[in-house]
Amino acid sequence: MTRAVFAVPGDLHTVTGGYVYERRLLEGLRAVGIDVAHLGLGDSFPDPTAPHLAEATAALAAVGERVPLILDGFLVGAMPTHALAQVSAPMIGIVHHPLAHEEGLDADRRAHLFRTERDNLRLLRAVLVPSAHTARILVAEYDVPAERITVARPGTQRPAAGAPVAAAEEGTPSEPPLVLAVGIQHPRKGHDVLLRALACLIDLPWRAVIVGTPHDRDHVAALHTLRAELGLTPRVRLAGAVSSAERDELYQRADVFALATRYEGYGLVFDEALAHGLPIVSCCTGAVPDTVPRDAGVLAPPDDPAAFAAALRPLLVDRELRGRLAAAAARAGARLPTWHDTAVTAAGVIDAVR
Structure with missing residues (x-):
């Protein structure tokens, strides 16, 4: 051996x-x-x-x-x-x-x-x-x-056989739609950009959950402060670290995966989202364009909340578009190594x- x-x-x-x-x-x-x-x-x-x-x-x-x-x-x-x-x-x-x-x-x-x-x-x-x-x-x-x-x-760890599929893939979305972000609470992950983008979409019905292990207390505190300043506390949950079971449940309940990352050398969470059949909104930076299939996601410039909001908006209002991207995501997820x-x-x- x-x-x-x-x-x-x-x-x-x-x-x-x-x-x-x-x-x-x-x-x-x-x-x-x-x-x-x-x-x-x-x-x-x-x-x-x-x-x-x-x-x-x-x-x-x-x-x-x-x-x-x-x-x-x-x-x-x-x-x-x-x-x-x-x-x-x-x-x-x-x-x-x-x-x-x-x-x-x-x-x-x-x-x-x-x-x-x-x-x-x-x-x-x-x-x-x-x-x-x-x-x-x-x-x-x-x-x-x-x-x-x-x-x-x-x-990629694919969902277990017989497990519920994501809401977007199943075609029976949550009401209001659930936006899921997964990534450590670190400046590089762009959760502050996502919060500012969501504030541009306050006219639409949606809920959001941001999952991620805290990187340091100052950054976590800054995210909570920003959420309150933007008036998003009732609609955005900063979940921090969660169990594997809760994370899987969130992937299954979500309608859109959104990560406003500033840079990724790869991004395991994108493959997780594809495996769960979720359409993706992220940023055209690092390895993201190589990781997120064009027919399964929409990429915005990094560090631009208005552009990210513009990319996310159609997926929140157009159920048919969301379904097409979800189907493409599921196909790509089935091919992952x-x-x-x-x-x-x-x-x-x-x-x-x-």
């Missing part, structure tokens, strides 16, 4: 797209016959404390030189290059999206992250990315040879670097 080590800082069960991807990949690799040891590291990355950095440096250097070592994206983007240079194991990096592309960075921080990730990528035998969009960035901006990159598209497919792709990379 092939052996490998998968190094991930923080809690592997954190509910974000990146952690979901890595947890499911770890499980999938074991299911296809790779003996993968999970190497848990400190949760302070991508800004590691001195103890967490020392712990990570020693743990990575201790991996045997014949054992493939898979590195989480925070490690690829934030480990000091001199520390990774001490590793003798053949390294495979996961890059969901380059850390320098994150929202809210000052120029010095962005430049530091760019240099660190670019230099670290040169030390890797192979790189796994979730999308062709991220692959293109690594080639064009980070000088990674294309032949070293493999797109391992995220798998499974997590087994993702694991098979990654297993081929592990075998190659051995």
Whole structure:
């Protein structure tokens, strides 16, 4: 049996797209016959404390030189290059999206992250990315040879057989229509843009639920304040983190999936929406145009509440249009890869670097 080590800082069960991807990949690799040891590291990355950095440096250097070592994206983007240079194991990096592309960075921080990730990528035998969009960035901006990159598209957990279908797909919409957004409460996800867009649609009947793990208290407080200032508190629920069962129920009850994201390296939630047969309104940014089929969604410019409202309005008022996009979403969702497919792709990379 092939052996490998998968190094991930923080809690592997954190509910974000990146952690979901890595947890499911770890499980999938074991299911296809790779003996993968999970190497848990400190949760302070991508800004590691001195103890967490020392712990990570020693743990990575201790991996045997014949054992493939898979590195989480925070490690690829934030480990000091001199520390990774001490590793003798053949390294495979996961890059969901380059850390320098994150929202809210000052120029010095962005430049530091760019240099660190670019230099670290040169030390890797192979790189796994979730999308062709991220692959293109690594080639064009980070000088990674294309032949070293493999797109391992995220798998999708389809609704269980016999489970209720989404309201939009079933053609019996909620009254009033339910708009669902799923994404961590982080500035990059654009929940503030969605709130401002919904305020432009106050003349229409609708309800909205925004699901997502809080990123930090200040941003969560800002979203609650904005919701109140816009007069949306009676119609918009900021649900925070919810259970898997409640999340599935919301997908089934929803009529439209709307995420006003400022950037996505992939966006697992779009595949979830497609699997549930939901029409999508999002933004033309990052990997979103590659992920959301044209006949299943409408894309607006990022960071433009008025444009997002204009994209969302027809789906709230035109039941027939909503039904057509929902049917296209369901067809696309049925074609999505499974997590087994993702694991098979990654297993081929592990075998190659051995």
